[in-house]
Amino acid sequence: MKRYLLILCLTLNLSSFAQDPSATFSTMSGNAPKPELFDDISFGGFDLVTANFKYSKDNTLQKVILSPFKLIPSANYASDVRLNFSQKDKISTFGVGFGFDNCNPFNKLSNRVDRKFKKMPQRPAQRNQNVNETNAQYKAYLDAFNQQANQDRVDYFKSLAENAFSFTVGYNISLFDIIGGDKVTDASGLVTNKYVTNAHSFSADLNYSVNEDLMFSVGAAYQRKRKSAAEDQKIVEYIGYNSSFSWRAFYLQNRANLLNNTEYVKNFFIPSILVGVSFESINANGDKLFYEDGYKYKNIWMPYLDFKITPTNQFRIGIPIQKYDTVNEHQTGLGPFLQYNLTLANKAG
Amino acid sequence: MNNSFFLNVDLDSTKFNDDINDVLNKKRLYFIVKWTQRGPIKFHKVNWKVKDGDWNAAIPTTINSTSGNIELLLGSFDAGTSITVSFRLEAFAQIPQIVAMIVQDNPGKILQRTPFSGFKNLANGDYWDETADADVLV
Numbered sequence: 001m002k003r004y005l006l007i008l009c010l011t012l013n014l015s016s017f018a019q020d021p022s023a024t025f026s027t028m029s030g031n032a033p034k035p036e037l038f039d040d041i042s043f044g045g046f047d048l049v050t051a052n053f054k055y056s057k058d059n060t061l062q063k064v065i066l067s068p069f070k071l072i073p074s075a076n077y078a079s080d081v082r083l084n085f086s087q088k089d090k091i092s093t094f095g096v097g098f099g100f101d102n103c104n105p106f107n108k109l110s111n112r113v114d115r116k117f118k119k120m121p122q123r124p125a126q127r128n129q130n131v132n133e134t135n136a137q138y139k140a141y142l143d144a145f146n147q148q149a150n151q152d153r154v155d156y157f158k159s160l161a162e163n164a165f166s167f168t169v170g171y172n173i174s175l176f177d178i179i180g181g182d183k184v185t186d187a188s189g190l191v192t193n194k195y196v197t198n199a200h201s202f203s204a205d206l207n208y209s210v211n212e213d214l215m216f217s218v219g220a221a222y223q224r225k226r227k228s229a230a231e232d233q234k235i236v237e238y239i240g241y242n243s244s245f246s247w248r249a250f251y252l253q254n255r256a257n258l259l260n261n262t263e264y265v266k267n268f269f270i271p272s273i274l275v276g277v278s279f280e281s282i283n284a285n286g287d288k289l290f291y292e293d294g295y296k297y298k299n300i301w302m303p304y305l306d307f308k309i310t311p312t313n314q315f316r317i318g319i320p321i322q323k324y325d326t327v328n329e330h331q332t333g334l335g336p337f338l339q340y341n342l343t344l345a346n347k348a349g
Numbered sequence: 350m351n352n353s354f355f356l357n358v359d360l361d362s363t364k365f366n367d368d369i370n371d372v373l374n375k376k377r378l379y380f381i382v383k384w385t386q387r388g389p390i391k392f393h394k395v396n397w398k399v400k401d402g403d404w405n406a407a408i409p410t411t412i413n414s415t416s417g418n419i420e421l422l423l424g425s426f427d428a429g430t431s432i433t434v435s436f437r438l439e440a441f442a443q444i445p446q447i448v449a450m451i452v453q454d455n456p457g458k459i460l461q462r463t464p465f466s467g468f469k470n471l472a473n474g475d476y477w478d479e480t481a482d483a484d485v486l487v
Contacts, residue, residue: 073445075387114415117389126394128404266474
């Protein structure tokens, strides 16, 4: 049974603290690739803590992603390791992702930030006010000095954004809601809570930024999953792929005036609208009787617009277009959903 | 920057030995900044002056460093001299720990430490503008 569905999706991103540019490039594309099929096992961007609440007609997702090694006040090899804690319906998922972000100065796997930073032009050092200099004259000198410093800072960020990439290899284990206690049988004598593990999931993702305006991502996932804890369930293999493309199509502020924008200078935040599209695909292999919701495969294309108004006012509007094939009458209803992403903090790179 | 204490000692001087001893008896002062290694920090200025004197530049150009450590020789001074250091630096990432000090190396003393205890934390894009005073010890 082939079906085509069109739904409207609205995503809001709320960041309570200014983002670190070291995480910005990877986060811009990293948020996009797994909006629907693998949202419970995705590791998102590279912030210290990211909380995500997603409500939809058929499922509710709550998740927190934590980068614990960013709390260590020194460079280390595990700076981009992330932990995933999520709950989708009654399934709890715990995962660890070994990541690498070449914009993170505190990841000892790369010296790229160091090399880019040291290429910044050296300027004559700032002087203090001379005795015979008026306040107005000194202020004019400082304004010119600061303007040059801001330009140098932005140029550095632009160089950092070019050929920025990150990757993550992750593993997640998903558990059913009942993980112990007495076994319960149904009317046919089958144990309904025989299994504890719902799924083992392996994933790999790569994000790449050509520059600050153009980003790509690709990823793959492999899952061994059973659809319920009942005794007669068999494992089904799922192989999935995801990719996304984002282009900063519209600047909401004249580029010539961006140097007057504090957030642009400090954090390279560009008020803009990004046009993008993501693609997700999942294919089931195994006994058809045990396919989750009866899906043999499901493909989701989602064109979207990312509105980046201010660091604390960002949202996404997307239109997922789904194509899927089922082996029985099981269907999943779809409808508009609302998603909030909350970046709680962003310390230590 | 003159980083030799003995540069101005003249070999032709009849007071060569006195000059050498005079230099050795002066107190050498350094401005030191230590921060989380690999954190990108740009030094916009490190200027110093003796009380009521003119400002002197300890760095002729801006410095971009991720080394986590920078030591700048301010000069050699007589005991009791009051020194003021004015510095400005800029963080290009989150810097979890950073501290600035004025240090005398004979005898070894920390004359001024900022912050006074613990470490300062800089967010990305933060400037650290500060003026620190110190009196040279005997």
